[in-house]
Amino acid sequence: TILVIGANGQIGTALLPRLHAIYGLRNVIGADLRRPDREQGQFEWLDATQADELAALVRRHRVTQIYHLAAILSAKGESDPIWAWNLNMQTLLNVLEVARIHQIRKVFVPSSIAAFGDDAPKYETPQTAVLDPATVYGISKVAAENWSLYYHKRYGLDVRSLRFPGLISYQSMPGGGTTDYAVAIFHAAVQGKSYDCFLAENTLLPMMYMDDALRATLELMEAPESRISVRTSYNLTGMSFTPADLTASIQTYFPEFTTRYLPDFRQAIADSWPKTIDDTVARRDWGWKPDYDLTRMTQEMITRLSAVYQPLIHTS
Ligand code: VAH
Numbered sequence: 001t002i003l004v005i006g007a008n009g010q011i012g013t014a015l016l017p018r019l020h021a022i023y024g025l026r027n028v029i030g031a032d033l034r035r036p037d038r039e040q041g042q043f044e045w046l047d048a049t050q051a052d053e054l055a056a057l058v059r060r061h062r063v064t065q066i067y068h069l070a071a072i073l074s075a076k077g078e079s080d081p082i083w084a085w086n087l088n089m090q091t092l093l094n095v096l097e098v099a100r101i102h103q104i105r106k107v108f109v110p111s112s113i114a115a116f117g118d119d120a121p122k123y124e125t126p127q128t129a130v131l132d133p134a135t136v137y138g139i140s141k142v143a144a145e146n147w148s149l150y151y152h153k154r155y156g157l158d159v160r161s162l163r164f165p166g167l168i169s170y171q172s173m174p175g176g177g178t179t180d181y182a183v184a185i186f187h188a189a190v191q192g193k194s195y196d197c198f199l200a201e202n203t204l205l206p207m208m209y210m211d212d213a214l215r216a217t218l219e220l221m222e223a224p225e226s227r228i229s230v231r232t233s234y235n236l237t238g239m240s241f242t243p244a245d246l247t248a249s250i251q252t253y254f255p256e257f258t259t260r261y262l263p264d265f266r267q268a269i270a271d272s273w274p275k276t277i278d279d280t281v282a283r284r285d286w287g288w289k290p291d292y293d294l295t296r297m298t299q300e301m302i303t304r305l306s307a308v309y310q311p312l313i314h315t316s
Pocket of ligand 1: 075113137165167176178179180
């Protein structure tokens with residue numbers, strides 16, 4: 001059985017249907033502390049900070065793989081650093097320890113470009129760099145990378161990881177991420193509203209459409225263990241763009257659409273991150289290649305969200 005912890009988060013919500021298609025509804029368990037917006041297969045309430053609850057669920061469902069997708073993101077984490085650190089780290093350590101004890105075959109633990117700080121090159125940020133993250137979220141991701149490496153080297157645990165860039169998706173509402181402006185902007189545009197962006201118009205950030213992120217995750221998890229040379233976390237990217245680039249792309253569909261730029265505390269978080277990522281190692285080790293560029297992502301997001309917001313045409 002495949003267990004998805006954080007099933008109701010941005011990645012979890014989009015990943016579940018993919019796992020159902022591959023493994024079948026009966027072999028996938030979604031677990032979360034938050035209510036699902038809509039039911040997607042088997043669901044279990046789980047507080048992953050409680051090791052005994054996690055162990056009991058793993059035993060009850062004979063779990064063989066774990067996707068650990070629960071975490072407090074960068075912007076939200078800054079509101080209560082110790083709480084965010086404790087939640088991100090306690091859940092991670094519980095996952096690694098339960099996986100070791102129950103001989104879980106494979107574990108996926110996402111990292112983020114938030115693991116990089118000002119001591120890493122901003123352009124074509126390399127796989128190996130000094131990691132001095134500016135946020136609690138980033139600190140917890142660097143710690144997670146090192147704990148994952150430790151459990152692999154000491155116990156042979158097959159734990160795999162990707163440093164996701166900003167992820168854009170239509171399946172869930174924008175959350176506490178610094179890159180979530182790139183999701184919220186589409187919700188505004190398809191409703192005919194303008195958008196107040198919390199980042200400056202020229203803020204260049206690495207981004208990826210969710211379909212690419214899900215495919216990268218599954219391709220990494222299906223790669224032969226002999227191909228995996230990175231046990232902290234692989235650099236990965238789809239594209240890089242600025243809020244101005246994204247606004248211009250949206251305006252090809254909604255010419256009247258406008259964005260106002262009102263940077264807030266999240267600007268400093270974004271400025272500490274890479275602007276473009278070098279993901280050569282992922283391409284070399286397991287054949288990574290993105291499918292979505294800004295044009296294709298914009299088309300997909302507008303099509304999908306228009307269907308959500310388009311009031312049903314009443315025939316009566
Ligand atoms: C965030 N979406 O903004 C997440 C991600 C690189 C960004 O880590 O916190």
